[in-house]
Amino acid sequence: MxxxxxxxxxxxxxxxxxxxxxxxxxxxxxxxxxxxxxxxxxxxxxxxxxxxxxxxxxxxxxxxxxxxxxxxxxxxxxxxxxxxxxxxxxxxxxxxxxxxxxxxxxxxxxxxxxxxxxxxxxxxxxxxxxxxxxxxxxxxxxxxxxxxxxxxxxxxxxxxxxxxxxxxxxxxxxxxxxxxxxxxxxxxxxxxxxxxxRMFMIGNDAIALGALAGGVRIMAAYPITPASEIMEYLIQKLPQVGGTVIQTEDEIAAATMAIGSNYGGVRAFTASAGPGLSLMMEAIGLAGMTETPLVIVDTQRGGPSTGLPTKQEQSDLMAMIYGTHGEIPKIVMAPSTVEEAFYDTIEAFNLAEQYQCPVILLSDLQLSLGKQTVEPLDYSKVKIRRGKLIQDENQLPELDGASYFKRYEVTADGISPRVIPGMKNGIHHVTGVEHDETGKPSESPSNRKDQMDKRFRKLEKVEFNQPIYKNIKHDEADLLLVGFNSTRGVLEEAAERLEKDGIKVNHAQVRLIHPFPTDEMLPLVQSAKRIAVVEHNATGQLANIIKMNVGHAQKISNLLKYDGNPFLPHEIYSKCKELI
Missing domain, CATH: 3.40.920.10 (Pyruvate-ferredoxin oxidoreductase, PFOR, domain III)
Incomplete structure (x- = not known):
């Protein structure tokens, strides 16, 4: 047998x-x-x-x-x-x-x-x-x-x-x-x-189910491989809870419709792939400037342009962090299993409302369309956090006829109070240009600095459970394997084989890409003789992010694959043997 x-x-x-x-x-x-x-x-x-x-x-x-x-x-x-x-x-x-x-x-x-x-x-x-x-x-x-x-x-x-x-x-x-x-x-x-x-499901179904469990009631999207299954799943399920899926004319409309829905107090999101995310960049900037919660799922595939639309790649990383013009606070997450995709999707909506900023949930084709056995999901873990959203107008102070609600109030933690449109005493301006605390356009240098500093204070301490999945067996490792998204499984198998050869291997899978969890990663890097960063792109994007945030560039080696096929365990094993 x-x-x-x-x-x-x-x-x-x-x-x-x-x-x-x-x-x-x-x-x-x-x-x-x-x-x-x-x-x-x-x-x-x-x-x-x-x-x-x-x-x-x-x-x-x-x-x-x-x-x-x-x-x-x-x-x-x-x-x-x-x-x-x-x-x-x-x-x-x-x-x-x-x-x-x-x-x-x-x-x-x-x-x-x-x-x-x-x-x-x-x-x-x-x-x-x-x-x-x-x-x-x-x-x-x-x-x-x-x-x-x-x-x-x-x-x-x-x-x-x-x-x-x-x-x-x-x-x-x-x-x-x-x-x-x-x-x-x-x-x-x-x-x-x-x-x-046990369940047997693709990552896209887990993301869609996570959105449903996380309280989403509107999805606006345009079909694209490998994201379409999220839309297809919710077309069947959202109407059962009073929600809806809207197929928009393009990705620009999808992103702005999701922004409008979130502004109205309804949890909404969109999902796409690299080409669609490129079209959404201006809208993502609008969400950052207006401090409107926005969740976007990016199911990475081969690029650029139409590229390899049905093949594996992880080359959107830098674009998702730095793609918008200007500077806005943004959170980028990267689940590595189908189970994590479910729970992290729920958390994406919590973080978007808590920090009032765009949250991008990164997947890749292998995770989105690859089918995995999934242990029964624990719905007792599902918690809804809406941050500083004021839902009771009695909590709002009275306004006189000439004053407005301070929607963009400068606060110590960078997060301002938020109201649902139409609430008494909640009137304020919303605009994509720089504005003062009430939302009125302002080009004052001091106001500009105050608002920029306020917005970026949000990212000083992002609360995210287990920003790095760790399989740490050694206080000092010969090799630290690092990856993100779907590479977790192949790294686990390669590590097991290397251990049998007497090589001390630790493994870290980065789940919070931005803001980068430097304090979590630094000890792992310091205690390893060599670091191999495994990713599906040609330029070593995750490795570069680690170098920017953690240093120790001399220890870091790239293990890259960008031919459209997923890594196999023996490929990682063989390349790591060459490094040691």
Whole structure:
């Protein structure tokens, strides 16, 4: 038996590759296995190679596996593109329809199964993916009835006949492959899982659920990969709590609509990717100047311009901190797991209202669209903090006819009282130009300095729980691994391998990018002989931010990848061995 399996299905985009992986993983998730799935797809609606690689384990996994046990191929391109990942005991299970050919330089075993032919005999070639799942079950020695509940859930609305046909497709795939395997049935049988119920979800769903739990009632957005699932999730859910999603004409409108909604006292946000964030920059500046809470989710992808819209990258970091013209207070967060994405989204709305400034929640394509096993969420941790928002007009002092409410009052902590528009005694000006305490435009040099200083005092002490995730095993480390967003899983695995080689490794995952948690990071850097900063960009943006805020540049090395693919554990391991 094995405690871990790596399985990949591939073919042409639009022929059911995603649903094949979805059905396979849903069933194994319900058996209690931990899973991690990453989908490679083209930036087109139909056509082009796509694959879904799913890792199944009896323990938590958060990274794409180095190698591959089983490759399910619906075309020759899938074999040609992916066979190099197979280890020597790996299997290729290919559809007989395309006369599959095994490359000469692989020791993996090829099994040819008539997926399409069996499916056609059952009524439609669309069920070939179910035949492939059945063939996989024979290799793993998994009973076909494990898939009954999943098939009922997915196809039940189409009628009992459709459900039974799909189950029959799985059974026939199982029977055919069992005969081909002979005494190798169950050759990759997994150790039994614990059977516990856990969720299996992408980061975007966790962000959307976090927004919902955090009290959001309006989302204004324009669809873009890889952020669109946040919008799609909330289109279904927000109306159930009296909220709404508005698809705007562009990202400029989305950001300004979110600003207006927040000004009106309603928690609202928007979500996009790099190109959309570029369009939002002027609006982000407006939120900073007017001190209006604003949460924006940036799901990073390959750039610049349209770049690699369906591929992994982490190159928006500097833009999210410094992209706006002029200077405004801003908070930039970066969750590293699906669970953190849920909780950090809630906290983003709290921080936006508490500090009355833009908060950018950074994700990346791997975190946003990669699917992870998630332990049950603890809703008792959900707390709503609205800062200095005055909701009872009786708390406002009386104004005479000539005076205005001091919406931008200069305070010791830099945070001014805030009111909902229309409240008695709360009248004030709101403008994007520099203003005095009541919001009236002012070009006075002394007022300008007072207001700028006031705004930046907000960032002197941002309260954020665990700004750096730490896995610190040594008082003095040979190597400190540092990353952000989705690299956490691959760094954890690389650290474990390096430890087995006798190398003392600590690991830090930065969750609060700006203002940078210098006091938290400095001791970790000082106690390490070398620091390897791992990130998906060409210029070492996180490493540069660490150098700016912590120093010790001579210790820091960049481990960079920007070809659109996620890091694999062996890549980090090998590069770190070269550093030591």
């Amino acid at each position: 094995i405690d871990q399996l790596s399985w990949k299905v591939g073919g042409q985009q639009g022929e059911g590759i995603e649903s094949t992986g979805e059905i396979f993983s849903m069933a194994l998730n319900r058996l209690g296995y931990y899973l991690y799935g990453y989908r490679h797809f083209s930036s087109r609606i139909k056509g082009g190679h796509t694959n879904n690689k799913i890792r199944v384990s009896t323990k938590q996994v958060r990274a794409v596996s180095d190698d591959l046990d089983i490759l399910v191929a619906f075309d020759q391109e899938t074999i040609d593109v992916n066979y190099h990942e197979l280890h020597e005991r790996g299997l290729i299970i290919a559809d007989a329809k395309f006369n599959p050919v095994k490359p000469e330089d692989t020791k993996a075993t090829l099994f040819i199964v008539p997926f399409t032919e069996i499916a056609k005999e059952l009524g439609t070639s669309l069920m070939k993916n179910m035949v492939a799942i059945g063939a996989t079950c024979a290799v793993l020695n998994i009973e076909v009835n494990v898939f009954q509940a999943v098939v009922n859930e997915i196809f039940g609305r189409k009628g009992e006949s459709v459900v039974q046909k799909n189950m029959e497709a799985i059974q026939q795939g199982f029977d055919y492959m069992k005969n081909e395997l002979g005494d190798q049935v169950g050759a990759m049988e997994l150790e039994k899982a614990d059977g516990k119920h």
